[in-house]
Amino acid sequence: xxxxxxxxxxxxxxxxxxxxxxxxxISGHDNLxxxxxxxxxxxxxxxxxxxxxxQDESGMPNNRFLAERTGGTYSTLKVQPAELExxxxxxxxxxxxxxxxxxxxxxxxxxxxxxx
Amino acid sequence: AQSVTQxxxxxxxxxxxxxxxxxxxxxxxxxxxxxxxxxxxxxxQLLLKYFSGDTLVQGIKGFEAEFKRSxxxxxxRKPSVHWSDAAEYFCAVMNTGFQKLVFGTGTRLLVSx
Numbered sequence: 001x002x003x004x005x006x007x008x009x010x011x012x013x014x015x016x017x018x019x020x021x022x023x024x025x026i027s028g029h030d031n032l033x034x035x036x037x038x039x040x041x042x043x044x045x046x047x048x049x050x051x052x053x054x055q056d057e058s059g060m061p062n063n064r065f066l067a068e069r070t071g072g073t074y075s076t077l078k079v080q081p082a083e084l085e086x087x088x089x090x091x092x093x094x095x096x097x098x099x100x101x102x103x104x105x106x107x108x109x110x111x112x113x114x115x116x
Numbered sequence: 117a118q119s120v121t122q123x124x125x126x127x128x129x130x131x132x133x134x135x136x137x138x139x140x141x142x143x144x145x146x147x148x149x150x151x152x153x154x155x156x157x158x159x160x161q162l163l164l165k166y167f168s169g170d171t172l173v174q175g176i177k178g179f180e181a182e183f184k185r186s187x188x189x190x191x192x193r194k195p196s197v198h199w200s201d202a203a204e205y206f207c208a209v210m211n212t213g214f215q216k217l218v219f220g221t222g223t224r225l226l227v228s229x
Contacts, residue, residue, distance in 0.1 A: 004159065031215065042120070043160075043206065045216040056216060091160065095215075103148055103167070103210055105217060107160035 002026065004108035006092050012114045018080040021111045025074070025094030031055075032075050033095075033105060034067060038088040049075060082115045089113070118143045120207050122220035129197050130228050137192040137223050139207030147209040149190040150217065151181055155203040163205075166190065177201070202227045 005024045013019050025032045034046040046065070047057040051072035060067070064083070069075040079086050089112050093105040119142045129135050141147065148167050152160040164175025171183040181192045190207060204224045208217040 033215070033217075035217070035219075040221075042221045043208075043217075043219040045218070048215050056214075059216070093160075103215070104162060104165065106162070107152070109157065109159040 004092055004094050004106055006090075006108040006111050008111060009109065010112045010114075012116065013082055014116050015084055016081045018078065019082055019113060021077045021079075021090050021092075021113070023075045023077070023092030023108060025092070026096075026106055028096060029094035029106075030072070030097040031095040031105075032069060033093040034075070034077055035091040035093065036088050037091065037110075038085070043091065046077075079113075082113075084115050087113055087115045118147070118209060118211065118218045120209055120218055120220035122205075122207055122223050124223045125221070126224045126226065128226040128228055131199050132196050135192075135194045135197045135201070135225070137205050137207075137225070139190045139192065139220060141188050141190065141207075141209045143188075143209060143211070145212070146183075146185060147211055149181075149183060150208040150210070151175065151179070151190070151192050152206045152208060153177075153203050154206065154222075160206065163192070197225075197227055199227045199229070201225060 007022045032049040037043040045059040048055045049069045066078045089110040091110045093107045095105045121140045150165045151163040154160050164173045166173045166183045204222045206222045207220045
């Protein structure tokens with residue numbers, strides 16, 4: 001079974017540009033999460049999708065960040081315009097619906113974003 | 117607000133020696149507790165989890181963790197470290213009924229020959 005995949009693995013952009021990160025969850029996982037780790041700090045929750053609906057977006061830092069999950073499959077996270085403080089590693093995770101495994105999240109390898 | 121403290125940023129252990137990574141959390145009730153590991157170039161992998169029941173939890177790769185309610189701790193242990201255990205380890209908590217993980221800042225483990 002394929003795990004959570006993320007694309008690209010690295011992205012280097014200049015301040016003011018736009019970047020779109022993509023996450024493909026494990027097949028059948030209704031829940032999809034985005035997290036971010038800024039250099040040297042803890043991994044922080046950004047938002048949670050259940051299928052195509054945003055269940056919790058309390059961690060989104062500001063309106064420069066837009067997350068979508070059309071059709072309830074893959075998700076994109078767009079940063080527009082990017083600022084220096086957006087640099088970090090963006091992780092995606094997914095979890096299946098229902099059952100005790102409901103709370104176990106499976107993580108992708110992350111996308112390292114560098115804003116110059 | 118919930119918080120997770122991993123007081124050790126870096127730890128160096130000799131191969132074959134025992135390991136204990138510390139984790140303390142701040143939360144009013146007993147949350148769900150997790151340890152994840154990230155090896156270079158890899159995603160976060162779940163080592164073990166505590167939801168309820170037996171406070172000593174066994175995980176993958178020979179790791180275990182003990183939940184101590186009185187100390188709000190969930191320390192990770194391994195009796196004999198292997199060079200392949202060198203990685204970054206994250207403790208995390210989740211409110212029951214919610215879906216977001218709250219992570220500590222991580223502990224980077226170095227294994228010396």
